[in-house]
Amino acid sequence: MNTRQKRTLLRLVVTAVLLAIVTQLPLTGVPRLLAYLVPYLIVGYDILYKAGKGLLKRQPFDECLLMAVATLGALALAIYEDGDYLEAIAVMLFYQVGELFQGYAVGRSRRDITGLMDIRPDYANVEQDGQLVRVAPESVAVGTEIVVQPGEKVPLDGVITVGSSQLNTVALTGESLPRNVQPGDAALSGSVNAGGLLRLRTTKAFGESTASKILALVENASSRKSRAEAFITRFARVYTPIVVYAAVALAVLPPLVHQFVLAAEPAWGIWVYRALTFLVISCPCALVISIPLSFFAGLGGASRQGVLIKGSNYLEALAQVGTVVFDKTGTLTKGVFQVTALHPETIDEEELLHLAAHVERFSTHPIAVSLKEAFRHEDDGCTVEDVQEVAGQGVRAQVNGHAVAVGNAKLMQAEGAKWHDCEKTGTIVHVAMDGTYMGHIVIADVIKEHAAAAITALRAQGVRQTVMLTGDSRKVAEDVAGQLGLDACYSELLPADKVAQVEQLLKKQTGESRLAFVGDGINDAPVLARADVGIAMGALGSDAAIEAADVVLMDDDPAKIAVAQRIARRTMRIVHQNIVGSIGVKVLVLALSAVGLANMWAAIFADVGVMVIAVLNAMRALSSGGRLIIKNNGYK
Ligand code: ADP
Ligand code: MG
16 A cells, blocks of 8 residues: 555544544534534545536546535535435545545556566676676666576576576466576576576667566556547546436426426425435446456456567457468477478589578578578688578578579579479578579478467367468478468468458458467568557567567467467456446446435445446456466477
8 A cells, every 4th residue: 555545544544433423422503514524524625626626627527526516415415404414424435445445456456467577677797896796787788797696587688608597487478387598598588597507698788678678568558448448438428427417407307397397395305315326326437447457457467478468459359350360480380490401503512501501691580590500600701792681582692792692483583593493392492693593402390389289279269260371382381281270371472462461361351350460570570560460479579570569479389379369358258247237237226316216325335336346357357267288289
């Protein structure tokens, strides 16, 4: 509890004690009124103040005004009829109790949810004059050597220089098995050193490190509103004035009808009382608080599983996804290629690999990374200049003054080189020098372990269509699509063709069905942005992908798409329960109060009680239905 909440609590206690005393005093008339006004003002002065301020600013229709009018009205009625003041003060008292609970619950859950992602690093250990010194992680420059002791959080992204250990990445990826690391491996900030002492050289500044980025994502997520939230805001805006006018009508019309039409007793007191009760019930805070809280809890529950969702609008869309389109390389396959054959024309095998690796020197494409891995003698003094990467085709560069092109058939076509196909299955990387065909390298990728299970799980959840798009050759594409049991696959696509294909599929969506595109962001960032929901691989993917995507899978596991959809659907169910439940109860009690079957006490319990239940229900979205357990299905 913060100090403001403590002060409110104190006011509540003082009010309750004063009320207990005042009700026992043998006072009448004006002294009795004054005695009751003391606890009333103590508990309600801020509400009255805010209501007055709202009136002056001409934005009067908020819950403070509802409460101010209701309680002042009840007091006035009690003075007029010489009745009981207690009710009016109790309404204010319980309203404040409700506000206090709500403020506490919201603050608590926000802390819980952010605390879940217990990844904010507090300090970094830097060696100065042979001593370890704790410094603020913000102050550590890129390239600094830092020390991470056993049990400590990795404060900045870096590469391990000394030591081997296990890193626990559960807070980042939802993966509870620690990862073995050794010198040369990357260490992400926010993971915890579960083994021996590590030294790392930082590769990113604090603000650019994984932990900071994730925290920023989660904190900004609540600014992108879902339709349900927008609905509630609009609803509250029209609903409150309607209720106020309805209350006025309820107070005025029936007595007038009684007096002038039925020529009976107008009974003003009864109808004014009913109108005031009506105002208390109608307070919309249960919705206004619980809907955003449900979404926030859903986003928190997802990040606990290593799925970052950038806003509640995407959570809403994810729940409705009926078509999932996958990129191949790096998404369904690991993107780690092994060279399976070298077929040179006129040069020898080593030279062929050498040429390819040099041209790929500056590329981050998975093919490039793999070729560089296969040929490790990068530093042989060759000059590589004028590098030009052609998305979806390959790379051109000047190697020792020769124009070398490395890529697929399309690129060879453009080079005018007489390429020929290969009988081997795999991705064929052709090499041409000065327009002459030099041969090709066959490389093969492996399907991710959970890819087939991911497709099965999505289908079981009612996803109607799974599609694969790839820039790779038809043979490889059909092989992968067949193994995974995808509904359709389109191959040999350039990045622009992928966008066109997704647009076609978007047109075919019917009703509420949404389309998700899953990619690693290499050559597919435009599609990520175009799809209803763009899902990117966070660990493998490029920074551009994480930027362009709406959902980021921290551990690159396609199976998490199904997990994310389950969480999204559960959150939406909770949101709908809260909307229907709160509005339903309110309408019911409003109707009862209009005909005089619910008094002020029922009203305040309906208001505060519904709010408490809605907030507790919202918190359920956080514990979103366990983990998806997937057995290794044999693909390795
Ligand atoms: P995918 O759609 O499967 O993710 P990309 O669109 O990234 O594939 O690439 C499509 C094709 O373009 C690759 O299969 C490859 O033949 C070729 N290609 C792209 N980038 C490179 C590169 N850096 N080196 C060699 N070939 C490349
Ligand atoms: Mg790709």
